[in-house]
Amino acid sequence: xxxxxxxxxxxxxxxxxxxxxxxxxxxxxxxxxxxxxxxxxxxxxxxxxxxxxxxxxxxxxxxxxxxxxxxxxxxxxxxxxxxxxxxxxxxxxxxxxxxxxxxxxxxxxxxxxxxxxxxxxxxxxxxxxxxxxxxxxxxxxxxxxxxxxxxxxxxxxxxxxxxxxxxxxxxxxxxxxxxxxxxxxxxxxxxxxxxxxxxxxxxxxxxxxxxxxxxxxxxxxxxxxxxxxxxxxxxxxxxxxxxxxxxxxxxxxxxxxxxxxxxxxxxxxx
Amino acid sequence: xxxxxxxxxxxxxxxxxxxxxxxxxxxxxxxxxxxxxxxxxxxxxxxxxxxxxxxxxxxxxxxxxxxxxxxxxxxxxxxxxxxxxxxxxxxxxxxxxxxxxxxxxxxxxxxxxxxxxxxxxxxxxxxxxxxxxxxxxxxxxxxxxxxxxxxxxxxxxxxxxxxxxxxxxxxxxxxxxxxxxxxxxxxxxxxxxxxxxxxxxxxxxxxxxxxxxxxxxxxxxxxxxxxxxxxxxxxxxxxxxxxxxxxxxxxxxxxxxxxxxxxxxxxxxx
Numbered sequence: 001x002x003x004x005x006x007x008x009x010x011x012x013x014x015x016x017x018x019x020x021x022x023x024x025x026x027x028x029x030x031x032x033x034x035x036x037x038x039x040x041x042x043x044x045x046x047x048x049x050x051x052x053x054x055x056x057x058x059x060x061x062x063x064x065x066x067x068x069x070x071x072x073x074x075x076x077x078x079x080x081x082x083x084x085x086x087x088x089x090x091x092x093x094x095x096x097x098x099x100x101x102x103x104x105x106x107x108x109x110x111x112x113x114x115x116x117x118x119x120x121x122x123x124x125x126x127x128x129x130x131x132x133x134x135x136x137x138x139x140x141x142x143x144x145x146x147x148x149x150x151x152x153x154x155x156x157x158x159x160x161x162x163x164x165x166x167x168x169x170x171x172x173x174x175x176x177x178x179x180x181x182x183x184x185x186x187x188x189x190x191x192x193x194x195x196x197x198x199x200x201x202x203x204x205x206x207x208x209x210x211x212x213x214x215x216x217x218x219x220x221x222x223x224x225x226x227x228x229x230x231x232x233x234x235x236x237x238x239x240x241x242x243x244x245x246x247x248x249x250x251x252x253x254x255x256x257x258x259x260x261x262x263x264x265x266x267x268x269x270x
Numbered sequence: 271x272x273x274x275x276x277x278x279x280x281x282x283x284x285x286x287x288x289x290x291x292x293x294x295x296x297x298x299x300x301x302x303x304x305x306x307x308x309x310x311x312x313x314x315x316x317x318x319x320x321x322x323x324x325x326x327x328x329x330x331x332x333x334x335x336x337x338x339x340x341x342x343x344x345x346x347x348x349x350x351x352x353x354x355x356x357x358x359x360x361x362x363x364x365x366x367x368x369x370x371x372x373x374x375x376x377x378x379x380x381x382x383x384x385x386x387x388x389x390x391x392x393x394x395x396x397x398x399x400x401x402x403x404x405x406x407x408x409x410x411x412x413x414x415x416x417x418x419x420x421x422x423x424x425x426x427x428x429x430x431x432x433x434x435x436x437x438x439x440x441x442x443x444x445x446x447x448x449x450x451x452x453x454x455x456x457x458x459x460x461x462x463x464x465x466x467x468x469x470x471x472x473x474x475x476x477x478x479x480x481x482x483x484x485x486x487x488x489x490x491x492x493x494x495x496x497x498x499x500x501x502x503x504x505x506x507x508x509x510x511x512x513x514x515x516x517x518x519x520x521x522x523x524x525x526x527x528x529x530x531x532x533x534x535x536x537x538x539x540x
């Protein structure tokens with residue numbers, strides 16, 4: 001197996017550059033790190049361009065089953081010295097396993113074909129941790145995919161990847177302009193639920209259909225009127241205290257679990 | 271008003287040191303920054319040792335109402351040049367308002383006296399953002415306070431303060447050893463709900479009382495047996511996908527809103 005001993009190696013430079021959103025967009029690649037997320041990527045058949053193992057990881061008997069599991073999958077691997085690994089890792093004391101992966105996006109033009117179940121649309125979500133956390137919750141309720149519209153953070157940002165715990169590999173990711181999204185919702189009569197602090201309907205008073213789009217606004221501003229206009233219902237989560245809103249990922253989680261609970265009850269009794 | 275023009279000023283050094291948990295613990299102080307959180311602290315009567323304004327903030331006509339509001343409260347203020355402000359601020363392009371505040375903790379010995387309503391107990395919570403987000407959600411449902419037990423992150427960490435959006439000023443904060451907590455729950459028969467991935471009871475199947483303690487474990491390990499043992503019920507949130515847990519702040523939010531919803535229904539109908 002090839003072994004890299006210098007931080008000046010082009011592969012090392014490439015990994016470092018993958019922290020930069022622009023470079024990720026240009027190459028359609030991303031860098032993931034850690035046992036759990038790499039195994040999740042392998043299991044979900046994410047195309048892996050290169051697997052990177054540190055010497056310590058490779059020689060750790062406890063890690064043998066992981067290394068062998070990855071070997072049988074015929075993944076292109078490279079070993080780096082521990083100091084080289086540390087040079088591109090975000091973490092102090094990294095586990096010593098990482099991978100360069102291909103980004104997977106569903107083209108907007110294919111959305112209608114695959115649309116069923118619960119989808120989430122995020123408008124201008126800014127925080128990568130929130131985006132990753134929402135993907136993790138979507139996995140919990142079995143939601144199918146997310147549509148990112150407006151100026152959103154990148155699901156392949158290291159912070160989003162970390163927070164998603166690998167959930168992003170099993171969800172459909174779609175990017176859409178606001179115009180395309182509005183036209184699509186109208187043309188295909190997608191049942192769309194929006195959220196707002198000033199929504200008059202309590203989120204528990206709505207009957208959610210099995211196929212629907214939950215639309216969440218940005219952390220700072222919520223949804224713009226152009227998007228609330230196309231929603232069948234605008235719901236709100238009641239608030240007792242002085243704050244006027246919840247964290248976006250928490251609010252999305254509360255809504256997704258109400259939808260999940262309703263649909264699950266229907267399944268159980270019907 | 272005093273004006274600081276050098277980053278070598280002792281006050282500037284003190285603010286920088288307040289980023290360090292040990293120094294915060296020694297002094298029982300914390301540093302907060304931003305219009306919203308400073309106003310929230312003033313409103314909640316948090317003791318303010320020093321208010322810090324940048325020159326730009328002080329001279330911004332849009333900010334006049336804030337400056338005058340703070341002046342009438344007789345808060346000890348200091349003006350710093352913009353470059354000095356930037357020198358201790360975490361943010362790029364800071365708003366130019368910050369404050370050194372006193373930490374407020376409820377002594378464990380006073381807990382029994384004030385205990386009513388919904389309380390949250392967090393065991394070994396590690397992520398400041400999660401802790402702040404949980405406090406923000408607690409504000410949403412009108413929960414009374416949080417008990418931190420084991421090796422927890424600090425609610426006065428800048429990340430926790432940021433995520434709490436000031437909610438921490440209106441909640442009771444209590445620190446407790448695990449032994450004291452267990453004895454307290456047993457002696458006073460506190461109705462305690464624990465959570466676990468392997469809990470057999472769906473969180474929606476439990477009837478929550480008006481006075482109760484919701485116990486959440488750490489991000490990595492959940493609750494230890496020593497704490498699940500003292501719970502009346504161990505509930506779980508159903509999961510459909512490949513991940514085995516939700517983000518801690520999301521899980522806490524889903525549980526708190528189920529409790530809130532049940533108690534609110536009782537209020538409405540009774």
